[in-house]
Amino acid sequence: MSERLAALREQIDALDTQMLALLNERARCAEEVAHTKLAEDPNAKFYRPEREAQILTRMQALNAGPLRNEQITHLFREIIASCLALEESMRIAYLGPAGTFTQEATFKHFGMNVGTLPVDSIAQVFREVEAGRVRYGVVPIENSTEGVITHTLDMFTQSDLRICGEISLRIHQNLMCRHENWQGVQKVYAHAQSLAQCRYWLDKHLPHAERIPVSSNAEAARLVANDDEAAALGSRQAAPIYGLQIVQDSIEDNANNTTRFLVIGDQMVGASGNDRTSLLVSTRNRPGSLYHLLKPLAENGVDMTRIESRPSRTTNWEYFFFLDVRGHEQDKAIHDALEKLRQDAEIVRVLGSYPIAIM
Template sequence: MNNELAQARIRIDALDEQIQTLISQRARIAQEVAHIKERMGDSTGNHYRPSREAEVLRRAMERNTGPLTDETVARLMREIMSACLSLESPLKIAYLGPEGTYTQAAVQKHFGDSVTARPAAAIDEIFRDVETGNADYGVVPVENSLGGIVSHTLDELAQTTLRICGEVTLPIHHCLLSTETSVEAIRHIYSHQQSFAQCRKWLDARLPRAEKETVASNAQAVLIAREKGGAAIAGQQAAKLYGMNILASNIEDDPNNTTRFLIIGKHDPSPTGDDVTSVVLTAQRNTPGALFKLLQPFARENIDLTRIESRPVKGAAVRDYYFFIDFRGHALDPRIESVLGEVRAAAAYFKVLGSYPTAPF
């Protein structure tokens, strides 16, 4: 038996050596690709390509035969790509901070650990960081399966010149964190408004008399709870990072609770065959059936609309609304290009926010 175990370990050591050699070869070729792009005139120094990375991850999952899960294989490949990309210049990614937020977890899932993550105090600061070049990309929350849309993100998207370059979906599991040792001792709770919405039933049942205070992020809630007492709603990573006790786990009302994040940048990804396009528009005022007429071309061409949200136009003299629409497909597809031209002509205001790969995992 000992000999059998020793032989198995020898085989593992040999495979580890092969894997390491192949990773080094891949890294050298990635450097070569970067130099080729520079010779071709790409002087941006930004060698990240969302469509290419999504394609690589999908192929890795398609090749997977187990026993590792598709998501585990994709995460391993993501870290390899992240490390190779950082050999030239680590990407700077702005996210909603401080450290320990779910947005930071979304950065790690999409870009890997070999990036420079820059925490921002608010969503509008993330947009400004990318617009001014202080960050290459930003990650912003846009909707939650329980709490609904993140209005600040939609408001910024309506005004920015940036493009949506990708999306991340992240399962969200909330914990009640505190320096206290029992739920019964909690009299005050701090959290982001979305987290309160996602844990409403649990809080009503377990802490109906506790005062609730909304703050800018879950990580900020943890910092306040650590300083002032009370509790915060955040993830396990925040508990480890800030040395808090986990009084209760998985307190979200739905175990399938998921948040969708958008990657914002200055470049348009090329088509992958599995893409989403996001647009924002306003309908003609005082025109009966105006929104119906704007949506009709999508129905006629059997284009799958996946989301429609409305937001009031800030500063408008009369009541007016932006309509944010997501649909399957890429804006460069001739059929979709034709539909968008028709919609643009009928809308009072129209802008393509981006065509980008669907979240690969």
């Protein structure tokens, strides 16, 4: 080994020694935070989503590289989770099975070593949290192939749980075949949205292959398992299940393709400074009801980022609206808009104010 290399390794060792000391110093501070909170409130909870979001945002703002913001965020999430684990052991239910994007989102948000409980339906995730068997649940709310997961929205009409956070996960599309010889494929199966997401890549590399939209990417992989002349698009998880090879990875045209998940629990989350508020609003189906609904928001300068309407299951001709707005329910603009909204609508429920996902 050269002298230069030896010197650099010594320098790295010295940095690691300093970091080790700081990590333990941080853990000691976190212990004191816990003791202080317990002295003020015997039922205090130590995990504060808004505080974590503030720390991560601050680290990204201060980060001068060479480590990328995504790496810094990942490392500090793990550091925060390790300190927290000394105070309380949290268990998180998620829509399983293991190996899905929802599991990946759970580990990304709560750290690799959090206790998890994979369950087999979105309803079961809600039940596990309601019964107190886990502290939080993680459910998908929006993905690139199915759009909004309406089943998750509907659960909020039957449950008092709140949204305590959201998680964004970058999704990649892969080309999968039985054989490596993908240049010769005649057909490409996938969900229409996946086909659309890879349009430019397919135009360039497989211009003559027929693009066949099917009900899901899993269905596409299943069809390709019996067809040497076809390829499927989708997440890498599908490949080993159907005996396919990933012959090209990350072929999506837009690298910022993400999927969104919600963290559900029974906690009121304070303002982090960059928050989203989700609302459930129900109104009579009279002409112009939607306009009436949106008016107080617009008049108070509240920025609405999403609206979904869902038929009510209990009464004919009634609708639920799910709205996302920017800001925290304690912000004056949102508070005033909600006051106004409550005069017009049958139901106005704040599903939660929570930090906007940090990538």
